[in-house]
Amino acid sequence: MDVLIRAERTEDFEAIAHVNEEAFGRTEEAMLIDQLRSSEAFVPELSLVATKGTEIFGHILFTKIKIIDSLSHCYESLALAPIAVRTAYQHQGIGSALIREGLHRAREIGYLSAIVLGHDDYYPRFGFTPASHWNITAPFDVPDEAFMAVELVENGLKNVSGIVIYAKEFEAV
Template sequence: MDIFIRQELPADYHSTEGMVKEAFLNEEYSDKTEHFLVKRIRNSDAFIPELSLVALTHAKEIAGHILLSKIIIGDGEKAADSLALAPVSVAPAYQGKGIGSQLIRTALNKAKEAGYQSVIVLGHKDYYPKFGFKPASLWNIQAPFEVPDEVFMALELTENALKNAAGVVHYSRAFSA
């Protein structure tokens, strides 16, 4: 589908949150509060405005949204900066048309251009590997909660970026509010 991806603007916030809420209404593994998570991240120190992107239709309707925010991977002695990919949302009327993939590829490219070196995602084991994500356990990176190994993944935007990044992922407080 032909869409235009750009940075989310404050004027988009209300529409984006409505679309995010709608996108997750029928998702089995959702707590139906992703729109609140987006709002909390925007109000946190972890927010990176340049990595909050919207997909627009020709009619300027928000068809999708993706957010990458700051996280830390650490084991007590050392810490590495990284990004969390969460959430990525596509309005139900536009799902299955490749918009989510376009948003993910664009966000990962923008993150790399901005100098970020890695991304962590908790997501579908058959979806995210096509973007290069691998089980985070390959780098001895663990989630801060109990989760199946194959759905907690990492991606190096820069070669060997995670070589010394072992430990637990520390999400911003926005994720636990």
């Protein structure tokens, strides 16, 4: 399939909401995206859509997070969440294309790492490994293998450890 991945535009907001509602079978992720757009965590260049012609059938969002260590040092990273592909287009590589392009763009604009809470049989193909490798933990109880990190540049997480602090907007999901 000939897919174009680009940054979202204002006129895409409704279609992005529909993609997320269809993919997740609920409205919470679409509402979260709307709230994150107004937050300090939002990175406009990292809210991407997969399109063909005028149709939007995939979306990925990366937002700023903090990793706070035991000495209160603060390190900036990104959260990959949510990612959604309309059901008719799933299992065609669109999600993978969105992730690869998102990680590439994040690296290009200077981010050093990204965190994801997701399937441990899916995200490792993009370089994600358990965040515990760097002594990075989630702020909630989650299986170690499902909470993962990736260095976007060599040693992007060197000397980084601590607990991930998500934007407050995530608390509603």
